[in-house]
Amino acid sequence: MNIFKILSEQEVEKLHSASLHILNTIGLKVDSEKVRKVLEKAGAKVDKTMVAHFPSNLVDETIKKAPQRVIYGARNPKYDLVLEPGGDIYNRPLTGAEGYIDLETEKYRLAKMSDVTDWAILVDALENIDYCTAPYPSDVDADTRDIRILPVLLKNTEKHVEIQPYSGEDVERMVELALAVMGSEEELKKRPIFNVLTSITSPLQLLEYASDVMIAAGKHGIPLEINSMAIAGGTAPVTVAGVTLLSHVEVLAGAVVAEILNPGAPIVYRPLPMVMDMSSGVALEGTVENAMMAAAQVQLVKETYNIPTNMFGQVSDTFITDGQSMIERVFNALLPSLAGANIVSGSGHVEHCYTLDPVQLVIDNEIIGMTKRVLQGFEINDDTLGLDALARVGPGGNFLSDDHTLKYFKTEYFRPHIFNRGTREMWQSKGEKDLNENARERAKAILREHKPAPLAENIVKELDSIIKRLG
Amino acid sequence: MSILDEMNTSVIEGDRDKVEELTRQALEQGIEVKAILNEGMIAAMDVVGQRFESGEMFIPEMIVAGEAMTRGLNILRPLFKESGIKPQGTVVIGTVKGDVHSIGKSLASMMMEGAGFKIIDLGVNVSPEQFVNSVREEGAQLVGMSALLTTTMPLMKATIDALKEAGLLDKVKTLIGGAPITQEYADKIGADGYGPDAATGVKKVKELVQALAASG
Numbered sequence: 001m002n003i004f005k006i007l008s009e010q011e012v013e014k015l016h017s018a019s020l021h022i023l024n025t026i027g028l029k030v031d032s033e034k035v036r037k038v039l040e041k042a043g044a045k046v047d048k049t050m051v052a053h054f055p056s057n058l059v060d061e062t063i064k065k066a067p068q069r070v071i072y073g074a075r076n077p078k079y080d081l082v083l084e085p086g087g088d089i090y091n092r093p094l095t096g097a098e099g100y101i102d103l104e105t106e107k108y109r110l111a112k113m114s115d116v117t118d119w120a121i122l123v124d125a126l127e128n129i130d131y132c133t134a135p136y137p138s139d140v141d142a143d144t145r146d147i148r149i150l151p152v153l154l155k156n157t158e159k160h161v162e163i164q165p166y167s168g169e170d171v172e173r174m175v176e177l178a179l180a181v182m183g184s185e186e187e188l189k190k191r192p193i194f195n196v197l198t199s200i201t202s203p204l205q206l207l208e209y210a211s212d213v214m215i216a217a218g219k220h221g222i223p224l225e226i227n228s229m230a231i232a233g234g235t236a237p238v239t240v241a242g243v244t245l246l247s248h249v250e251v252l253a254g255a256v257v258a259e260i261l262n263p264g265a266p267i268v269y270r271p272l273p274m275v276m277d278m279s280s281g282v283a284l285e286g287t288v289e290n291a292m293m294a295a296a297q298v299q300l301v302k303e304t305y306n307i308p309t310n311m312f313g314q315v316s317d318t319f320i321t322d323g324q325s326m327i328e329r330v331f332n333a334l335l336p337s338l339a340g341a342n343i344v345s346g347s348g349h350v351e352h353c354y355t356l357d358p359v360q361l362v363i364d365n366e367i368i369g370m371t372k373r374v375l376q377g378f379e380i381n382d383d384t385l386g387l388d389a390l391a392r393v394g395p396g397g398n399f400l401s402d403d404h405t406l407k408y409f410k411t412e413y414f415r416p417h418i419f420n421r422g423t424r425e426m427w428q429s430k431g432e433k434d435l436n437e438n439a440r441e442r443a444k445a446i447l448r449e450h451k452p453a454p455l456a457e458n459i460v461k462e463l464d465s466i467i468k469r470l471g
Numbered sequence: 472m473s474i475l476d477e478m479n480t481s482v483i484e485g486d487r488d489k490v491e492e493l494t495r496q497a498l499e500q501g502i503e504v505k506a507i508l509n510e511g512m513i514a515a516m517d518v519v520g521q522r523f524e525s526g527e528m529f530i531p532e533m534i535v536a537g538e539a540m541t542r543g544l545n546i547l548r549p550l551f552k553e554s555g556i557k558p559q560g561t562v563v564i565g566t567v568k569g570d571v572h573s574i575g576k577s578l579a580s581m582m583m584e585g586a587g588f589k590i591i592d593l594g595v596n597v598s599p600e601q602f603v604n605s606v607r608e609e610g611a612q613l614v615g616m617s618a619l620l621t622t623t624m625p626l627m628k629a630t631i632d633a634l635k636e637a638g639l640l641d642k643v644k645t646l647i648g649g650a651p652i653t654q655e656y657a658d659k660i661g662a663d664g665y666g667p668d669a670a671t672g673v674k675k676v677k678e679l680v681q682a683l684a685a686s687g
Contacts, residue, residue: 098621142622233531234574278529280668281575282650354651 004338006295012303015241015296019249020056027053028200028253031208035215035257042260054256062259063252063305070223070266070308072131073191075181076158076453080191081130083268083308083342089375091313091368093123093347095133095197096164099355101321103443108319108355111135115356116149118447119348120156122361125450128369129347131160135356144470147173150194151463154181156452161194162225168212171196173466175220180462181455189221197225197270200250202235206257214254218262225270225310226254231283234276244293247271248300255307268343269301270310274352277317285352286317286328294336302340311336313344313371314364317352321360321436325350330367337371344371362439362446366416373414384408418442474500478511478543483518485535487542494543504547504554508587512540516585520670530578533669537581544584558589560680563605564615565597567626572619575649578669579615586673588613588680599626599633606634606643612680615672616662618649627652628660644679648672 007015029051030036040046042062045053072081072090081090100111103118116134123132134149141148146165153161154177165171174194182188198213200206217224228250230236232243251271258267273293274283284290294311301309313333316325329346337344347368348361378384389404399405418438420427427433433441455463472480474497481489497507519536522528528536551557562583566576573595580590591609593601602614614634616627627647634640647657648666657665664679666672 138621276530278531279523279526281530281578 004295004335004340005299006292006335006339007299012300015245015248015300016304018245019252020059022245022249023054023059023253023256024056025053026204027051028250028257029205030211030257031206032211035206035211035261039257039260044260052257054253059252059256062256062263063307065259065263066255066267066305066307067264068306068308070268071191072160072195072223073182073188073193074131074158074160075154075193075455077191079130079159081160085302085306086340087342089337089341089372090130090343091128091347091364092131092162092310092343092345093119093129093133093361093364094314094345094349094353094356095162096136097349097354097356098136098138099351100135101350101355101357101359103358103440103447106440110138111356112139113137113148113152116152117156118358119356119361120153121450121452122358122443122446124157124159124452125446126362126365128365128372129159129361130343131162132157133162136164141470144170146170147177147470148467150174150177151467154178154193154463155455155460158453162197163194164197165213165216167209168216171213171216171220171222173470175216175222176466177463178222180459180466185220192220192222192266195223195225195268197227198254199227199229200254202228202230202250203246204250204253206254210254211257211261214258214265215261218258218265221266223266223268224258225268226251226258228254228271228273229283230271230273232273232275233278234281234283236273238276240289240293243273243275244296247273247293248297252305255305268308268310269297269305271297272312273297282317283352284317285312285315286324286332288331290315291332291335294332294341295339298336298339298341308342309336309340310343310345311341312346313337313341314346314349314360314367315352316350319351319355321350321357321363321439325360326363326367329364333367333371334374337375344368358443359436359439362418362443363435366418369416370414378412475502475506475510478507479515479518482512482515482536482540482543483522485532485539487535487539490539491542491546494546498546498550504550505556507543508547508556512543513585513587516540516582519585520582520673523668523670534578534581537578537585540585541581559587559677560612560683561589561591561609562613562615562676563591563593563602563609563611564617565593565602566595566617566619567623567630568596568598569626570618570620570623571595572617572649575619575669576615576617579617579648579666579672582669582673583615583676586677588676599630602630603633603637603639606639607637611643612683613644613646613676615676616645616647618647618652621651624649624651624656627662631661642683644683646672646675646679 039052043058069084123129198210228247230247236243236246314329315332316328318324347364348356478493564580584590644663646664647662664675
């Protein structure tokens with residue numbers, strides 16, 4: 001469903017032509033000489049300042065090679081995700097955060113490897129979180145932690161997994177790990193059980209590590225989420241329109257490069273335009289304008305190249321799971337979802353990408369459940385209108401035991417796990433707990449009770465031996 | 472309004488052309504270089520720092536104020552020697568190795584320049600050796616290090632260690648800043664100070680350099 005259009009037809013056209021203009025005239029600075037040569041051969045013009053300029057027809061032809069349908073495979077095929085126009089909406093948590101709110105002490109600290117395990121178990125159990133990311137732990141080697149977290153996720157969730165790799169070589173190690181689970185390159189290509197995220201560095205720069213990640217991912221058919229975090233007023237024009245455009249252009253530039261390097265490579269459009277807080281210099285992501293930017297970008301992509309989109313939704317700039325966090329994430333999750341995004345992400349995080357909180361993750365599971373419910377809509381026909389039921393009950397009766405009620409009451413309404421409902425007395429008798437307490441209890445219960453389906457012993461052994469070789 | 476008052480206002484308002492023009496006029500009128508610097512510029516940047524801290528001014532306004540002052544300073548600087556003006560001190564500043572984030576660092580150096588310090592800005596991705604060499608060559612009193620990434624924060628410690636090894640730590644103070652930096656981290660790695668933002672950073676620089684002068 002796609003019921004919200006924030007842009008007019010003329011505005012889409014203006015943004016699109018401005019994008020093509022920027023890609024051609026201003027271009028993308030490409031650090032890798034090897035990549036510059038490939039781009040030049042494909043028809044880009046590379047100038048003396050290492051900047052590649054992409055003629056409009058090259059952009060059009062190249063991005064058209066990107067598949068509109070991308071599969072995010074999972075250890076358990078029942079969790080396979082299909083990203084396609086008009087498809088279901090999916091959700092994932094934030095990737096890459098280094099801070100963590102301890103479930104027991106309720107205090108902030110740096111993330112540990114044991115949190116990665118907990119995080120995967122929580123995602124595995126939470127029914128509205130569709131795939132998994134990880135906190136980046138500080139108690140392992142910092143240079144290889146991107147690789148080290150992958151087997152931990154694979155062991156603790158049957159759902160698809162996303163990693164943010166530090167280099168192309170790291171992607172090769174990740175592929176090795178994934179092969180241990182999937183058996184063959186062919187199977188992995190068909191149902192890639194992990195995807196990688198890489199970034200364009202604003203404004204308009206492709207660093208060598210990022211193009212290396214693109215090359216390695218494309219080679220193995222691993223889906224690539226292309227990210228831009230242009231900051232309004234810092235690394236992008238300050239206006240809503242300006243930063244919306246630049247981060248869109250940057251992701252398109254990344255898409256062009258990825259498709260020139262590996263034609264047909266599965267890619268996902270994933271901009272995260274930010275706003276500089278001019279008092280602190282911090283890059284904000286939870287402003288109400290962020291929500292408008294995301295809606296505009298989804299519409300823009302849908303009405304031009306129509307590749308899958310992953311927008312930031314569950315976002316917040318506050319430091320704890322509080323009311324501000326709820327306000328910001330509901331606005332930001334709802335608008336791009338209504339615009340028709342394939343993925344809305346960011347669950348569990350606070351503090352503009354720095355910190356993950358398992359309590360917030362459990363709450364986001366409800367927010368995204370409600371979002372999915374909105375997108376599901378409601379059917380209108382004689383049965384759902386209850387015409388027969390109304391005739392049966394008639395004036396003055398009630399519907400409690402009517403067949404129509406029994407048929408629909410369980411499925412028609414979204415049922416949150418952790419909301420306070422009922423009467424004040426009921427609430428008092430249960431200890432007067434608020435949303436956060438309810439969520440904390442559910443998180444603890446999941447970690448106590450939920451046992452993700454284990455990997456076969458020989459696979460676990462192989463994963464461990466690959467990690468051991470890292471030293 | 473006197474010409475120095477007008478200059479003071481123009482710096483605060485970030486009117487770059489006007490500050491340049493007023494600096495020339497002030498010199499033509501025979502006003503002392505020292506007075507122009509202190510009353511027209513440094514006093515203005517003090518106000519900018521205060522207003523930023525109290526939330527009345529914002530980063531872009533602070534930057535253009537700094538740029539306006541720099542325009543005037545470029546005219547005054549060649550006259551410093553004959554006027555007997557010495558900088559408050561020399562600061563070597565840079566973003567540490569492995570980190571290419573420049574905005575915070577540039578903001579801090581602008582504010583330090585506005586407070587009358589001589590700034591040697593080594594840019595981004597600066598190795599411990601580059602910091603050491605620059606401190607030695609410039610006879611700097613303070614090293615300012617910036618990092619935005621938790622993965623590059625250890626390079627701050629490496630730089631402090633390198634300064635120690637080079638026998639420079641009794642001659643130079645160290646100040647660190649950047650989004651993930653905390654006072655706790657500064658204490659842990661033996662940095663002399665931590666600036667949570669550019670305005671507070673400048674205050675720390677003044678304190679540290681004064682302490683250094685008092686001790687030496």
